Amino acid sequence: MSSNVRITLHPTFEVLAATTAARLITRLLDVQSERGEATLVLTGGSVGIATLRAVAQSPAHLAVDWAKVNFWFGDDRFVPADSPDRNCGQAAEALLDHIRVDPARVHTMAASDTVDRLDEAVAQYAAELASAARAEWENDDASPAEAPPFPRFDVLLLGLGPDAHVASLFPEMAGIRAKGVPVVGVQNSPKPPPLRVSLTLETINSAQEIWIVAAGADKAAAVGLGLAGANEVQVPASGARGRNKTMWLLDQAAAAKVPAALMRGDS
Template structure:
């Protein structure tokens, strides 16, 4: 099912981060009211981390029943545990370690020094197994991923999302939910990433981006470019696909697509 994207433009990156944090609280509370638990998929990068930092500072965060939230990642740099460049490390530092999250509800991708892993492809297989295990336990295993309530994605200046880069093998994947990435054009070269089939199983997908350097990629993705050229353009949530941008990042978005713009 294709969902027409909603484009929301905010004044600047700081307002964007605060707004996404507030929106995330509301979405998690609504999910918990509907079915008791909530599944969120985090993203890294400057904006993704800023959103988590804004959430950490928000009094509204206490409206969420954190013991009933499952935390996942859309991608990860295949680096040793605790490396400052890992998305998990950054998320724990700015938010997760301050929340009453059960350890079993936090699902990081394997680190490169994990004694149970051997390489990046094995790490991808293990994460796919973990997704399937939780999905089966919750009775949502038809597509081998849990019922993600909201999945956050950053957008690169080349229109990549997660660690799915234009013209690389990951964008062609149609069966697996997680892949190992080799030779990433952005360091480090090895990564683990959800695939488009897994991403597009989320109820809502939010693409969050700030900065003029992202504008061309966003315009390309919203113009109907295919996944090989612009992976961001192939994202579609089951219920909603929301682009959350600041003004510089939105300069190439056709005005007719912008539904909301803050003053």
């Protein structure tokens, strides 16, 4: 296991969400202290949304300057904007509607009733990422021509499926194999709804820190394989590696199949 990978255990789902929320608030405060703003990539799923709800409920969230946080999404479902399946809608209900965000800094993926085709949604998000990256480079007095196709991500949250998918990158499907593009469209997703937009693994791995949050016995096999270094095409979670840190934030049930040596940090 890479030296920048850390595993943190929590006794229950509720403690996991609350502790991750506290950790996230602290990290955003640290980044804002260093750079004046921070960038967070959000995820859906039960633990991801519970974490956002816990952030909103924490008195400490008032210390963050939310107007200077840039919000992106790791993936979303290509369904109508008012669908309860939309990750951005769930995130708004849990957190974004309860804090003073700058709407221009909240970057959602297009819905099926705002663009006609999935590939349009993909192209639109890729362009938005590239525009933000160019703006960052211009502010740093660097040449926009040298800018990567995505901006800096300080913390990127990922949920984990029982099949070890992250974002909407599913085992053996085209999305997990994609190279050289920042965003992909997913068709025939094994988990409904079938059409999705997702960051690619290359884009995900550009993040300074990746936090993989998982709870429940149904995630135990996926967690074990992901931490054991299985091939990323078969086990997408195993390929998620932050530039500075990769954190696996788990409840006890999800950690049931993690080898003891990994828990001790022996490898």
